[in-house]
Amino acid sequence: MLLPNHVFILYTLLRALSVIVANIKVETQDFASLRSNQTQDFASLHQNQTMLSLYLHIPFCQHRCSYCDFNTYTSLGDLQEVYARALADEVAAVAGNERRPVQTIFFGGGTPSLMSAASLDHILQAVHTHFDVAAAAEISMECNPGTISAAYFAQLRQLGINRLSFGVQSVVASELQLLGRTHTHDTVVTAVRLAQQAGFDDFNLDLIYGVPGQTLPSWETSVRTLLDLAPTHLSLYCLTVEPGTPMQSYIRTGKITPPDPDLAADQYELACQLMAEAGYDHYEISNWCKPGRECQHNLTYWRNGDYLGLGAGAHGHADGIRYHVVKQPRTYIKRIATPAATTFPLSPAVKAQYSLDQADQISDTVITQLRLLNEGLDMTAFEQRFGRTPQAHFGDTLTQLLDWEMVAIHDHQLRLTEKGVFLSNQVFHRLI
Ligand SMILES: C[S@@+](CC[C@H](N)C(=O)[O-])C[C@H]1O[C@@H](n2cnc3c(N)ncnc32)[C@H](O)[C@@H]1O
Numbered sequence: 407m408l409l410p411n412h413v414f415i416l417y418t419l420l421r422a423l424s425v426i427v428a429n430i431k432v433e434t435q436d437f438a439s440l441r442s443n444q445t446q447d448f449a450s451l452h453q454n455q456t457m458l459s460l461y462l463h464i465p466f467c468q469h470r471c472s473y474c475d476f477n478t479y480t481s482l483g484d485l486q487e488v489y490a491r492a493l494a495d496e497v498a499a500v501a502g503n504e505r506r507p508v509q510t511i512f513f514g515g516g517t518p519s520l521m522s523a524a525s526l527d528h529i530l531q532a533v534h535t536h537f538d539v540a541a542a543a544e545i546s547m548e549c550n551p552g553t554i555s556a557a558y559f560a561q562l563r564q565l566g567i568n569r570l571s572f573g574v575q576s577v578v579a580s581e582l583q584l585l586g587r588t589h590t591h592d593t594v595v596t597a598v599r600l601a602q603q604a605g606f607d608d609f610n611l612d613l614i615y616g617v618p619g620q621t622l623p624s625w626e627t628s629v630r631t632l633l634d635l636a637p638t639h640l641s642l643y644c645l646t647v648e649p650g651t652p653m654q655s656y657i658r659t660g661k662i663t664p665p666d667p668d669l670a671a672d673q674y675e676l677a678c679q680l681m682a683e684a685g686y687d688h689y690e691i692s693n694w695c696k697p698g699r700e701c702q703h704n705l706t707y708w709r710n711g712d713y714l715g716l717g718a719g720a721h722g723h724a725d726g727i728r729y730h731v732v733k734q735p736r737t738y739i740k741r742i743a744t745p746a747a748t749t750f751p752l753s754p755a756v757k758a759q760y761s762l763d764q765a766d767q768i769s770d771t772v773i774t775q776l777r778l779l780n781e782g783l784d785m786t787a788f789e790q791r792f793g794r795t796p797q798a799h800f801g802d803t804l805t806q807l808l809d810w811e812m813v814a815i816h817d818h819q820l821r822l823t824e825k826g827v828f829l830s831n832q833v834f835h836r837l838i
């Protein structure tokens with residue numbers, strides 16, 4: 407058993423490993439005038455537990471990045487139109503006869519910005535026909551910086567897309583090259599300027615730290631350079647070396663040195679400091695935003711709310727069921743075209759579903775809500791839902807975490823402390 411005086415030794419040793427938990431990638435949505443009312447709108451929408459979020463997966467890329475194991479394909483570009491029709495059909499199949507309310511829509515990938523505006527329009531029309539999309543809904547789309555134009559952004563605005571997320575990863579040419587990215591930093595600057603000119607005032611930039619060869623100064627350059635672009639939101643992910651990727655083989659064959667977890671921890675710490683100085687709110691372990699600009703779609707995941715996952719390989723969670731859709735786009739298209747009787751939230755393309763027992767629900771609730779650094783775990787809601795308090799459920803484990811100041815309780819919210827953020831995977835392991 408751990409004694410309290412061991413915690414600080416553990417803190418130093420595990421701090422490096424723990425940043426990995428900062429890296430849970432979420433599958434990864436003229437609005438300006440609505441924005442001041444929007445926070446309030448979303449707050450009241452959140453009260454309504456029947457509100458849904460929709461994740462729509464677009465599994466196409468022009469090029470496979472060396473670190474990426476997402477469900478995406480570089481040789482299936484000719485399927486895009488037929489895929490968009492299948493996705494629209496899946497939307498209709500899942501909805502059935504009920505027009506359920508939707509608060510966020512997120513086109514993730516892959517590279518959604520490879521989809522023609524006509525295909526995106528077809529999908530969104532199906533969503534509006536079969537779901538009751540809130541007037542202030544957040545509609546996000548992931549974009550690769552090199553895949554867009556001013557005309558394309560203008561079309562996205564007309565479709566009602568009001569938030570963009572750009573995969574930047576680094577501003578340093580040698581790092582971009584190792585990551586297998588095909589854009590340069592100039593491409594990013596152009597993409598951001600064009601997006602702003604088209605009226606997108608809400609956009610996220612993704613960066614990756616813990617990259618082999620990346621130094622603390624080069625990471626600082628990436629963070630500072632992106633801050634100069636004044637994004638409303640930044641997601642900073644620690645590199646995960648995924649099995650079967652070129653990145654893993656570069657490391658295995660000694661072509662590059664493995665990532666240094668201690669350096670990654672220093673990079674995370676530095677980023678926390680730079681973001682705070684620039685006025686960004688660190689609202690989730692890997693995510694920062696300007697006040698009021700949280701990603702509402704991802705908040706649904708972290709609040710353990712209901713979301714539908716549509717498209718090849720997508721994951722969903724609604725009405726106490728977790729499920730995932732078949733991964734291969736051709737199989738997906740065939741499955742959607744084959745009539746099958748399904749009930750909400752499932753579609754004919756669902757490959758597997760799991761009903762969550764209470765232990766699963768408690769684990770999900772804890773590890774998702776604790777990621778939210780301002781909100782944390784709602785202890786009152788926990789007790790109402792599971793029939794006992796977190797203290798009664800977690801007993802000595804929670805008492806120890808409180809004693810070790812890895813978590814703290816404020817106004818019936820259980821939250822990670824600053825120390826707990828660095829050791830969050832340790833906290834999660836103990837609680838689940
Ligand atoms: C699935 S990608 C979609 C965005 C878009 N396709 C792009 O890459 O520009 C979403 C984000 O996940 C992050 N990501 C993907 N694989 C990762 C890995 N192995 N380790 C850390 N972050 C990763 C990247 O920051 C990426 O921007």
Ligand code: SF4
Nearest residue numbers: 467470471474515516
């Ligand atoms: S562009 Fe994005 S989704 Fe496509 S391979 Fe690269 S990281 Fe993965």
